[in-house]
């Protein structure tokens with residue numbers, strides 16, 4: 001798992017980094033927001049430890065931008081005792097928890113793990129439909145416990161088809177789903193995508209209702 005530590009006090013930055021590396025994390029260090037931003041752009045972080053008072057700005061503003069940009073992973077604030085109003089601002093902006101300096105590294109680690117567990121249990125909530133499980137936050141479809149490899153458009157169609165179990169979903173609504181991903185008419189032929197999905201999950205699992213639309217069947221139909 002990969003962590004980003006944002007802190008301008010070198011000794012603290014090093015202490016946290018060394019400690020978390022020993023716990024088995026891959027750690028990147030940023031001493032200001034500019035560096036932090038460039039690291040975040042490269043992606044792939046499972047968590048961020050964030051100082052609030054940084055030389056080139058306020059960590060709470062950075063945090064707000066991160067969440068607005070869709071960053072979904074634990075963010076723990078590392079705050080000074082006199083930064084109470086910033087801390088509140090930070091929690092409002094989407095931080096998951098905070099520690100007050102000087103803090104115990106074991107405590108930081110424990111807080112992070114508690115938050116991480118919350119994220120993991122939220123992201124593994126699966127909807128069961130017959131032999132399928134739908135993981136809406138993870139954008140995954142499982143068939144008999146095995147993940148079905150889907151393209152972004154195929155997943156979007158599955159997501160739409162399974163939103164209301166056993167409902168016939170109008171063709172127009174599925175076409176809109178495709179167009180919401182891209183506007184290329186040629187690549188958006190609904191029938192083509194449906195036929196590819198059928199090849200992957202079994203043709204009996206998507207029923208055609210002529211002139212109406214399609215219906216997802218989770219159970220194995222009776223012989």
Ligand code: CA
Pocket residue numbers: 007008009051052053054
């Ligand atoms: Ca600072």
